[in-house]
Amino acid sequence: SCTSCNSCDPAAAELCTVAAAADIPTVWDRHATQQPQCGFGSLGVCCRICWKGPCRIDPFGKGPQRGICGADRDTIVARNLSRMMAAGAAGHSEHGRHIALAMQRVGRNELPAYRIRDEAKLTAVANRLGVATEGRAIGPIAYDVATLTLEDYRNQDHHQACNWITSSLPKKRVDKLRALDVLPHNIDATVAQIMARTSVGCDADPTNVVLGGIKGALADFTGMCLATELSDAMFGTPQPVVTTANLGVIRKDSVNIAVNGHNPLLSEVICDVARTMQDKARAAGARDGINIVGICCSGNEVMLRHGVPLATNYLSQELAILTGALDAMVVDVQCIMPSLGEVAECFHTRLVTTMDENKMPGATHVSFHEEHAEETARTIVDMAIGAFTLRDPKRIRISSAVSKAVVGFSAEAVIGALAKIDPDDPLKPLVDNIVNGNIRGIALFAGCNNTQSTQDGGFQTIAKRLAKNNVLLLATGCGAGAFAKLGLMTPEATDAYAGDTLKAVLTAVGEAAGLGGPLPMVLHMGSCVDNSRAVAVATAIADRLGVDLHELPLVASAPEAMSEKAVAIGTWSVCLGLPTHIGTVPQVTGSTVVTNLLTRGAADLFGGYFIVEPNPEAAADTLLGAIEERREALGI
Ligand code: BF8
Ligand code: SF4
Incomplete structure (x- = not known):
């Protein structure tokens, strides 16, 4: 380094x-x-x-112990934390709302750039939500599914929980969350209520404040489920695909366009339109045409659905521009560094913002609206082609770092692969191998990069240790990006690092599924909102065994958690019953009440709890211990 x-x-x-x-x-x-x-x-x-503030509490007990209004350290920490959960929930559910509103219009044939690409998925979703499908055309079904989805943002009856959360979890878990009064009835109202109760002079009981935040975290989960499922219906459900990852995917003889951000409504159309403009790029001198590459979660979305190569994850997004061969970076929402404008100005790269509520200094804004999606995408691709002709050949630094990555493991793809072994009872091979101990447990790696730790380091160390100990590994978000870049989403990694019994299972499933070798060591499930895919697999296993999620040997890890969205995700993971590791120290340790609630009290209420451990080796030990503890309690 x-x-x-x-x-x-x-x-x-x-x-x-x-x-x-x-x-x-x-x-x-x-x-x-x-x-x-x-x-x-x-x-x-x-x-x-x-x-009246800012106010601060002296952590050593010598200076002030209360803010000017009288709020103590516990109230202050709890309010700050809950507001982060609300912001995370707002981010994911705005993304979900955007998709649902678009789907409503697709259902009414108003958006020529979009259609329902996966009718089977839409039908499955409709059946799950109780929308009639029998003998109906796909358009009206899409409209009804989207309209019912938007009810989760509109319902005012607080006794009636959001449709998407109750239909996405085992019944026992839903009952538990209802008994604790943390099931959201309306995503927007839940976010607004957190803001209201945490403003000056309102909820000052730290436990009550955090429980309010937890409802927001579960609203985040709700937004995430609906965003993933509706995106699959509109853009296709991921299936295994072989592609490449890391900055070496940026090519010298192509017009390179990076899609950065989160929402597939934009990145999908850029991919579609680029396909039709290849000749124009060649005419401008780009021998290899247009090369779309992904960054952050937009990257994960198009990687899983279309095999678009992933350039990098969050922390090295600036570096894509430093290759001197990135002609445009198109961004939409979330996790886009405000520094990009400054970096792009040092190069020929066009930085293009697209969402009217997310503009950046140093960028060109091309306003994106679904009804003109193709036209807008063409304008952007044209800008990239124009920029290509302005490259400075002396400053081109094509990276040698590139890895193969086998990605695209939606819940449907995982179950589909298992069905090749047992078509009548697809989950049986997985459940049997968990019960007999060939697979000790399942770990979901999620979350961000953070400068507080070595980029991608914790992911790598913990995953290798868990795989060696026969734990099945899933990944999303920038964690998945780390594994893809480092070559750990390959059959070769399974051969090199997986324990013998895990390797045997991954090989049997991979060969039955026609992959000609083992499944990759880490299964790429998608973007951050696609964390709901891992919950779908876990829910299927729990239902099959007739148990609740907290009883399964299931853990989650976010070694480099950073964003408010990650705070919300980590919290719902705990509330669904998972021991949840974070490798960065959260901004809560000033309050023993809040810290104890998250690491201990939560276990009594939800069965899940936070593990804070910056050392990756120690974190791996603790996660393995948590898995074995769950197995013992289950008697397996
Ligand atoms: O939503 S993993 S750094 S890009 S917040 Fe952001 Fe974190 Fe990446 Fe995706 Ni998720
Ligand atoms: Fe200070 Fe209370 Fe105002 Fe916070 S709410 S800034 S603790 S006076």
């Missing part, structure tokens, strides 16, 4: 040297200039909720 970056990714080391030579600061340089970071903020004991 180089001096200016803290990453396991070979491409980061390569491109950071370019940044240093050109004197362009990266995320790691800015991390360094922020040191030492504020201790009050790190502990969560700084309050800026009103203008």
Whole structure:
């Protein structure tokens, strides 16, 4: 690794040297200039909720122990945390709302750029939600499914929980959450209520504040389920596909366009339109035509559905521009670094924002609306072709880092592969191998990159240890990006790192599914909103065994959690019953009440709990211990 970056990714080391030579600061340089970071903020004991403040609590007990209004450390930490959960829920459910509104219009034939590509998925979703399908055309079914979905943003009867959460979990879990009064009835109302109760002079009981936040985290889960399922219906349900990952996917002789952000409504149309503009790119001198590459979760979405190569994950998004061969970066919403404008200005790269509510200095804004999607996408691709002709050949630095990645493991793809072994009872081979111990348990790797730790490092270390101990591994988001870049989503990785019994199962399933070898060591389930796919698999297993989720040998890990969305996801993971590891220290440790609630009290209420462990080796030990504890309790 180089001096200016803290990453396991070979491409980061390569491109950071370019940044240093050109004197362009990266995320790691800015991390360094922020040191030492504020201790009050790190502990969560700084309050800026009103203008009497900011107030801060002295963590050592010598200075002030209450803010000006009288709020103590527990109230302040709880309010700050709950607001993060609300923001996370807002992010995912805005994404979901956008998809649902588009689907309503697709159902009415109003959007020529979109259609229902996976009618079987839409029918399955309709049946699950109780929308009639028999003898009906696909358009009206889509309209009704979207309309019922939007009820989860509109319902005012607080006794009636959101459709998408109650239809996505085992009945026992739904009953438990209902008994604890944390089932959301309306996603928007839940987010608004958290904001209201945490404003100055409202809910000051830290446990009550956190329980309110938990309802928001479960609203986040609701938004995530509906975003994933409706996206599958509109754009296709992922199936295994072989592709490549890391910055080496940016090619010298192509017009390279990166899609960065989250919402497939934009990135899907860019892919479609680029296919029709290949000749134009060649005419401009790009011998290999247009090359779309992905970054962050937009990258995961198009990678899983179309095999589009993944350029990188969150922390090295700036580095894509430093290759000098990225002609355009198109962004929509979430996890887009505001620094990109400054970096792009040092190169020929066009940075294009597309969402009217997400603009950036240094970018060109091309307003995206579904009704003109193709026209907008053509404008953007044209801008990229134009930029290609302005490249400075002396500054091109094509990265040598590129790995093969076998991706596309939706719940349907996993169950489909298992069905090749037992068509009558697809889950049987998986359940049998969990029960007999060939698979000790299942771990979901999720979440972000964070400069507080070595990029991709925790993911790699923990996953290798778990695989060696015969744990089946799933991944989403930037965690999945890390595994893809590092070559751990390959049959070769299974051969190299998986324990013998896990390897035998992955080989049997992979061969039966026609992959000609084992399944990859880590199964790529998709973007962050696709964490719901892992829950779908877990729910199917729980239903099959007649148990609740907290009884299964199931764990989650986010070694580099960073965003408010990750706070919401981690929290619902705990509330669904999973021991949930985070490798970065959350901004809550200033309150023992809140810390104890998350790491211990939650276990009594939900069966799940947070494990905070920055050391990857120690985290792997704890996760393996949690899996064995669950097995013992189940008597397997
Ligand atoms: O939604 S994993 S850094 S890109 S928040 Fe962001 Fe985190 Fe990446 Fe995807 Ni998820
Ligand atoms: Fe200070 Fe209370 Fe205002 Fe927070 S809400 S800034 S603790 S006075």
